[in-house]
Amino acid sequence: MQSILTLLSLRKNHVVKDFHHNLRAGLAILGLSFLSLQSVTWSQSSGTGTPAKQSKPILPTGESVDTQVSKTATSPKTIDQTPRTEKLDGKEGRELSVRHFHPKSQLKVSKSLKTHAKYHVVDAHTHFRHKLRQSEQALSDFVTVMDRNHIAICCSLDGRLDSELDEHMQFLWSNYPNRFVIFANIDWRGMGDPDEPATWACNQSGFAKRTVKQLEDAVAKGASGLKIFKQFGLGYRNANGTLIEIDDPRFNPIWNACGQLGIPVIIHTSDPAAFFEPINETNERWEELSRHPDWSFHGENFPSRQALHAARNRIIERHPDTNFIGAHVANQAEDLAEVSRWLDRYPNLWIETASRIAELGRQPYTARDFLMKYSDRILFGTDGPWPELRLQINWRFFETRDESFHYSEKQPPPQGLWKIHAIDLPDPVLKKLYHENAAKLIPGIAQRLQQLQSTSETSPAEKSKTE
Numbered sequence: 001m002q003s004i005l006t007l008l009s010l011r012k013n014h015v016v017k018d019f020h021h022n023l024r025a026g027l028a029i030l031g032l033s034f035l036s037l038q039s040v041t042w043s044q045s046s047g048t049g050t051p052a053k054q055s056k057p058i059l060p061t062g063e064s065v066d067t068q069v070s071k072t073a074t075s076p077k078t079i080d081q082t083p084r085t086e087k088l089d090g091k092e093g094r095e096l097s098v099r100h101f102h103p104k105s106q107l108k109v110s111k112s113l114k115t116h117a118k119y120h121v122v123d124a125h126t127h128f129r130h131k132l133r134q135s136e137q138a139l140s141d142f143v144t145v146m147d148r149n150h151i152a153i154c155c156s157l158d159g160r161l162d163s164e165l166d167e168h169m170q171f172l173w174s175n176y177p178n179r180f181v182i183f184a185n186i187d188w189r190g191m192g193d194p195d196e197p198a199t200w201a202c203n204q205s206g207f208a209k210r211t212v213k214q215l216e217d218a219v220a221k222g223a224s225g226l227k228i229f230k231q232f233g234l235g236y237r238n239a240n241g242t243l244i245e246i247d248d249p250r251f252n253p254i255w256n257a258c259g260q261l262g263i264p265v266i267i268h269t270s271d272p273a274a275f276f277e278p279i280n281e282t283n284e285r286w287e288e289l290s291r292h293p294d295w296s297f298h299g300e301n302f303p304s305r306q307a308l309h310a311a312r313n314r315i316i317e318r319h320p321d322t323n324f325i326g327a328h329v330a331n332q333a334e335d336l337a338e339v340s341r342w343l344d345r346y347p348n349l350w351i352e353t354a355s356r357i358a359e360l361g362r363q364p365y366t367a368r369d370f371l372m373k374y375s376d377r378i379l380f381g382t383d384g385p386w387p388e389l390r391l392q393i394n395w396r397f398f399e400t401r402d403e404s405f406h407y408s409e410k411q412p413p414p415q416g417l418w419k420i421h422a423i424d425l426p427d428p429v430l431k432k433l434y435h436e437n438a439a440k441l442i443p444g445i446a447q448r449l450q451q452l453q454s455t456s457e458t459s460p461a462e463k464s465k466t467e
């Protein structure tokens with residue numbers, strides 16, 4: 001984990017610097033129009049098709065953002081580079097910033113409240129180490145939420161290895177042995193110096209062999225899979241400082257071993273398409289990226305998204321006896337035709353839905369057709385633990401015919417300024433998505449489901465708490 005954090009912060013500095021550089025360069029060219037841009041992109045995002053209105057700068061003539069920034073920068077007390085938007089409130093003839101646009105929908109359509117899933121759920125993508133920080137209280141509180149929502153089992157993807165894995169197993173399994181399965185992670189950096197990739201574990205000879213041993217040990221202790229984070233391809237580096245490529249043959253023994261051990265590899269590769277585009281007025285996730293410029297992978301410091309996907313697909317192709325789960329709809333939810341081609345081509349590829357109902361729900365017909373067609377290869381995931389409301393939105397999305405609703409409890413919506421439409425999956429598909437496919441693919445799920453079922457007729461979840 002530490003290595004991941006270090007890598008992230010390394011990258012962050014890099015990107016933030018780039019972002020500010022680009023922003024400044026852009027401002028120099030655009031002058032005042034930067035502020036205006038913030039106020040014009042909404043109509044595109046809201047899907048009305050209305051051409052964006054040409055907006056006028058609202059600051060006094062001659063005062064640009066550049067001077068504003070330099071002014072505040074010279075003031076010792078208020079060093080703040082945040083673009084000023086407080087006046088762009090849309091009132092009294094003023095322009096409106098995206099940040100201040102909070103429209104109340106006048107649409108009158110039916111709204112379903114889904115307090116729980118229709119069938120028992122296996123959540124294939126959760127982060128119980130990163131999000132709960134080993135708090136026993138937070139864990140028992142969330143198990144109560146799982147009970148209420150009919151989530152039988154969560155796959156915690158932050159297991160790590162060795163003694164840290166032991167700790168995580170103890171944390172989750174002491175009180176809830178049937179409610180969690182755990183995925184291990186690779187320790188790419190080891191004790192290496194974060195600034196010296198040549199010292200990282202992954203660049204020492206015998207690394208893959210040692211990792212295979214650690215994974216064998218993890219599986220012997222009950223681990224159910226291997227999770228690869230997105231830094232693989234975007235953060236981990238070769239001894240010479242270049243980024244490690246996902247299909248680097250040095251790591252083939254690891255993918256082979258997972259097949260032999262019978263565990264799936266859930267792999268997060270790249271990120272949403274918008275994160276690889278410039279942060280400008282045409283970026284469909286501008287609002288979010290402007291708050292988190294460090295999430296951007298645009299520019300020459302990173303491989304293209306296409307190259308990352310291609311490299312991932314090559315390891316899937318070269319290891320037909322290993323099952324891979326493409327996290328977040330294989331990170332190509334914006335183009336389900338492409339994901340379909342991958343699923344057709346690689347019988348050992350599965351996908352899961354975590355943090356992608358915003359994408360699926362803005363193309364409800366396409367998404368429904370896709371999920372129906374590949375219903376044997378799709379797992380349910382959330383990226384949680386989340387607040388209960390987010391879980392309920394998932395049930396509403398997959399199970400109802402509701403139209404035009406928020407995909408998140410957060411405002412502004414965190415993954416694009418749009419709403420989603422539900423896809424009303426038929427019961428047999430829901431069952432496969434919610435738990436049947438996970439039971440087939442992930443070791444430890446089927447027997448836990450069975451055990452939960454046999455200990456309680458109505459809510460297997462509640463019963464296991466009292467075991």
Ligand SMILES: [Zn+2]
Nearest residue numbers: 125127354383
């Ligand atoms: Zn995740």
